[in-house]
Amino acid sequence: MSSIKKRLRKEKIAKLLMQFSGILITGSLFFIIGTILYKGLPHLTLDMITQTPKGGFYIGKDGGILNAILGSLYLAGLSTLLAVLIGIPICIYLNMYVKKGSTLAKTAKLIFDVLFGIPSIVYGAIAFSIMIWLGVRASLLGGVITITLLTIPIVVRTLDELLQTIPAELNQITKSLGATRWESAKVMLSYIKPGLFTAILLAFGRAIGDVAGVLLTTGFSDNIPVYLDEPTATLPLAIFFQLSSPIPEVQGRAYASALILTFIILSIVICTQYLASKQRKNRG
Amino acid sequence: MPVNYRLATDRVIKHLSGTFLAVSLLVILAILVGLSIKSSPLLSEVSLWEVLTTSIWAPMKGRFGFLSFIMGTVWVTVIALFIAVPLCLAASVYLVEYGSKRLRALVLPLVNVLAAIPPVLYGVWGVLFVVPIISDYVAPIFGVSSSGYSVFSGGIVLAVMIFPIMVSIMVEVLKTIPAELRSVSLSLGATRLETIQHVVLKKARPGIMAAIVLAVSRAFGETIAVLMVCGNIPQIPKSIFDAGYPLPALIANNFGEMMSIPLYDSALMLAALLLFVIILGFNLLSRGILRKMEVEKI
Numbered sequence: 257m258s259s260i261k262k263r264l265r266k267e268k269i270a271k272l273l274m275q276f277s278g279i280l281i282t283g284s285l286f287f288i289i290g291t292i293l294y295k296g297l298p299h300l301t302l303d304m305i306t307q308t309p310k311g312g313f314y315i316g317k318d319g320g321i322l323n324a325i326l327g328s329l330y331l332a333g334l335s336t337l338l339a340v341l342i343g344i345p346i347c348i349y350l351n352m353y354v355k356k357g358s359t360l361a362k363t364a365k366l367i368f369d370v371l372f373g374i375p376s377i378v379y380g381a382i383a384f385s386i387m388i389w390l391g392v393r394a395s396l397l398g399g400v401i402t403i404t405l406l407t408i409p410i411v412v413r414t415l416d417e418l419l420q421t422i423p424a425e426l427n428q429i430t431k432s433l434g435a436t437r438w439e440s441a442k443v444m445l446s447y448i449k450p451g452l453f454t455a456i457l458l459a460f461g462r463a464i465g466d467v468a469g470v471l472l473t474t475g476f477s478d479n480i481p482v483y484l485d486e487p488t489a490t491l492p493l494a495i496f497f498q499l500s501s502p503i504p505e506v507q508g509r510a511y512a513s514a515l516i517l518t519f520i521i522l523s524i525v526i527c528t529q530y531l532a533s534k535q536r537k538n539r540g
Numbered sequence: 541m542p543v544n545y546r547l548a549t550d551r552v553i554k555h556l557s558g559t560f561l562a563v564s565l566l567v568i569l570a571i572l573v574g575l576s577i578k579s580s581p582l583l584s585e586v587s588l589w590e591v592l593t594t595s596i597w598a599p600m601k602g603r604f605g606f607l608s609f610i611m612g613t614v615w616v617t618v619i620a621l622f623i624a625v626p627l628c629l630a631a632s633v634y635l636v637e638y639g640s641k642r643l644r645a646l647v648l649p650l651v652n653v654l655a656a657i658p659p660v661l662y663g664v665w666g667v668l669f670v671v672p673i674i675s676d677y678v679a680p681i682f683g684v685s686s687s688g689y690s691v692f693s694g695g696i697v698l699a700v701m702i703f704p705i706m707v708s709i710m711v712e713v714l715k716t717i718p719a720e721l722r723s724v725s726l727s728l729g730a731t732r733l734e735t736i737q738h739v740v741l742k743k744a745r746p747g748i749m750a751a752i753v754l755a756v757s758r759a760f761g762e763t764i765a766v767l768m769v770c771g772n773i774p775q776i777p778k779s780i781f782d783a784g785y786p787l788p789a790l791i792a793n794n795f796g797e798m799m800s801i802p803l804y805d806s807a808l809m810l811a812a813l814l815l816f817v818i819i820l821g822f823n824l825l826s827r828g829i830l831r832k833m834e835v836e837k838i
Contacts, residue, residue: 263733263734266733267733271634271733274630274631274633274634274638277630278630278631278634278635278647280627280631281628281631281703281707282647282650284654285650285651285657288654288657288661288662288665291665291668291669292664292665292668342564345553345557345561346560346561348557349554349557349560349561353554364561364565366827366831368564369827370820370823370824371564371567371568373754373757373761373823374571374819375762375763375788375815375819376761377761377763377788377812378571378761381575381791381795381808381809381812382570382574382575382812384795385574385805385809386574405567408564412564436546436547437550437554438550438553458656461656464658465658465660465661466658467658467659467763468659468763468792471792472792492658492659496660496663496768499667499768511664514660514661514664517658517661518661521658522653524656525653525656
């Protein structure tokens, strides 16, 4: 029987199919970016990033989306800041004050995993009803609260993973020198500093790209927000609204806006990759 | 004195961080309770069963049937899985079983970049590329005319969106399979492929299922990207080229106007509750399995 030949040929075909799948999956990234670049580049002008919408912007007249870019940066910046301020203590509590492997630590981690998986539209819906209940109108503040809820799980999970990589001896040494748990937590935090920035950037990236959560809670405005209670445009929302316009000029701006968002996201990704490699080196 | 001060700081930090933790954990409960309270007015008028199994959507007349939206979600998700599961499984198997460390170090970060791309950009890509391809090339092959805004487009966009989560979990799952199992099978004369088919994949099955379930829960809640490409017509799709209207899109599209119509907000909250409960269940299930397999990274 020449069945071994047949079996080996089968293996070769399967291997080819697998390689093809891998190329397709990896390639889809370049494909998406390529499509946006190809469509967006011709419409990208300096006005887009230096001006706010002028009268008639949404029917194709002059202006830019500076309001949305800044709105997005404010929103993502503020909510990331809040998420970090809440997330770091949570991680310290889970890793320093609670026994490792205790039921509380395990349950808490599972719940943060689950919170991470909840779609932003659900957070948006909840936040929106709370805002109506409190009589708060759609504003930057509403968006910040929603997005903070969304980003806390990211910060907690990423940091927790980093803290797991710290050798147990470090903890023991600091404690044996008489440090309190909080003081040794500070040592730990400085140990994972590059990783800390990775977590922050990840949260920021997610925050700046979210639409469903802010769709209901931030409103939309042509002005650059000054106060927290003002409605705010965000970049993803600007893309979304411009794209649904029937006017080709406005659609073109949607492509260009998408390109700007892609640029921001890719810069964040490059920074995180750089910091991640630094963290690895730090670990030796 | 300084020691006391330090201990006091320690205690303050402990209580503060403990409170933060408790509050964040309560969020999940608050969502559940809040959505239940908000959706109860509708459920006191019509039974849950009726809401889930009728497809008449007429908010002005007080008729809220979710069936079209549920079917829209199901269609889009199933199509996405049909595309993503074979591709991701094949790619992950290749990366773990055949690929070198260098290849993995090259490919996995790229796949993770896909995860960083915001949903709205997937939506833009869907509108610019997938929708026209479907309407101009794919639908005519099957002799159908379609605008391209269809559950098929939604499924394709969603498939690409769940690539990263699927690949990264599947790779981690496959890595947990002990090398000895492979050596035994190979030493008995099985080819690499046969070893993969009969030994590795069999052993990894629970983890792979968990990866798929987790990806499903991601797909279920995806709002904007799907909303942008699948047409949003409240009907039960009959073919993959029909428009559909998934649940998350329903919530996003109608929130602005819900306040003026009685029970409308209750119906939308029920939609959110449904999404939440399904996703919560799927998440707990698959995370449980993955924890058991000691797959930490997701």
